Amino acid sequence: MRKPFLTITVPLILWTLAMIIVSSTPGKKLPEIGVWNWDKLAHTFEFLVFSLLLFRYLYIRKNRPRAFTLKAVILIGICYAGFDELHQLFIPNRCCTWKDFIADVGGVLLGGLGIFLFYTKRIVRGTS
Numbered sequence: 001m002r003k004p005f006l007t008i009t010v011p012l013i014l015w016t017l018a019m020i021i022v023s024s025t026p027g028k029k030l031p032e033i034g035v036w037n038w039d040k041l042a043h044t045f046e047f048l049v050f051s052l053l054l055f056r057y058l059y060i061r062k063n064r065p066r067a068f069t070l071k072a073v074i075l076i077g078i079c080y081a082g083f084d085e086l087h088q089l090f091i092p093n094r095c096c097t098w099k100d101f102i103a104d105v106g107g108v109l110l111g112g113l114g115i116f117l118f119y120t121k122r123i124v125r126g127t128s
Helices: 002-024 038-061 066-090 098-125
Strands: none
Touching: 002 038, 002 066, 038 066, 038 098, 066 098
């Protein structure tokens, strides 16, 4: 039982803590280069990884059905993205933007749907 905790729960906790620390760190506003600049890719990647780790946690550790897990990951991810952006209103030299929120949500959807399909194909092929 210890191994799943170390390989599934701990990575989710560490990634979430890292997200909170980075989001809470005062910074300087990066120059905008359209909607999808490097900053937006970082937001997408950040929430893509979060949704992958959250899906694994709910599906494997909490033994939830895949469809329920996908819905929960999307709901939790979108809510977390919104709260994260609002939180940045109170951090010096940080800002809350709808473009960042859209990039966050994109990461949640890509990660959640991607891992959902991964586990669906594993089950169909009989490798689960």
